[in-house]
Amino acid sequence: MALWADKYQPKALDKFVLHKGIADNLKKLVATGDCPHTLFYGPPGAGKRTLVMALLREIYGPGAEKIRVETRPWTIELPTRKLELELTTVSSNYHVELSPGDVGGSNDRYVVQEIIKDLAKNRPLDVATGNKGFKVLVLNEVDRLSREAQQSLRRTMEKYSAGCRLVMTCANISKVMDPVRSRCLCVRVAAPSSEVVQEQLYAVARKEALQVCRVQQCPLREDQAVAPADWEAYIAEIAGDIMAEQSAKKLYQVRGKLYELLANCIPPELLLRTLLLELLKKLDDEIKARPRATPDPRADITELAARYEHRLQEGQKPIFHIEAFVAQFMSRYKNWQLTAFG
Secondary structure (H helix, E strand, C coil), X not given: CCCHHHHCCCCCHHHCCCCHHHHHHHHHHHHCCCCCCEEEECCCCCCXXXXXXXXXXXXXXXXXXXXXXXXXXXXXXXXXXXXXXXEEEEECCCEEEECHHHCCXXXXXXXXXXXXXXXHHCCCCCHHXXXXXXXXXXECCHHHCCHHHHHHHHHHHHHCCCCEEEEEEECCHHHCCHHHHCCCEEEECCCCCHXXXXXXXXXXXXXXXXXXXXXXXXXXXXXXXXXXXXXXXXXXXXXHHHHHCCCHHHHHHHHHHHHHHHHCCCCHHHHHHHHHHHHHHHHHHHHHHCCCCCCCCHHHHHHHHHHHHHHHHHCCCHHHHHHHHHHHHXXXXXXXXXXXXX
């Protein structure tokens, strides 16, 4: 059974309700045969990728939806060495989608160069779809690319523009270099208002039975709590483990659970922020139960999480920074307990 988020999202540009103005303009652009490099920017969950997939369908037809997921090894010849790495891509006969920021460090620039060259050499030959003989490279989270990668991207955009078009997404456009932005059609995808979200939820609720809520309580109540997603409940469980015991053994167990979440495509920044909120909830309860306890550790822990969230943007392996945050939290929480209650 398809997830409702996938089941009810628009598949074509003329089906958009929320971003109808953007979709109509993109449809007109494709109709004129003009398909420039494009940069969609806006907060997570605003609908950037949905617009990208609808745009691909408008250019290439239903064939763009026949996708495959591949983890492909790349061997890139550098002046002084060979760079070997693996990268997961989502692709069809007409496009390739990837997140080069996952490579980390300065290696992402070589990945961008190599994939664009590979795309330019293998153009789609099916002119019956109305395409102009170019493939599309979808780059997610270009704001996470290193400065070197963005400089390389600017040059390759110009060199291979005849055989390759770039469609990029990002959350923070200020982290994308001006030379890259100036070569793109920049499309702002705003987050929906609470009223619009509520309206869409009602529309889905009228068509579905809301089975989980019905199992919890039937008939439904206006103040009925919404069941958390599985990954949210799992993070709450991890927070409970951290608060229950602060030891090397427990840290090792927590690391395994963090790996599980990352392997299931939970974004590391979201994981860290949700874990912080769960830990703060438990600290709140503990402080309320012992009001005389001093000092208050909440501000210190929030600052700690902000520091490691920043390191996530600069580092290569998210697990290193999230685990380091957990280890620091355990150490500080244990010291706080000894100071406050010892």
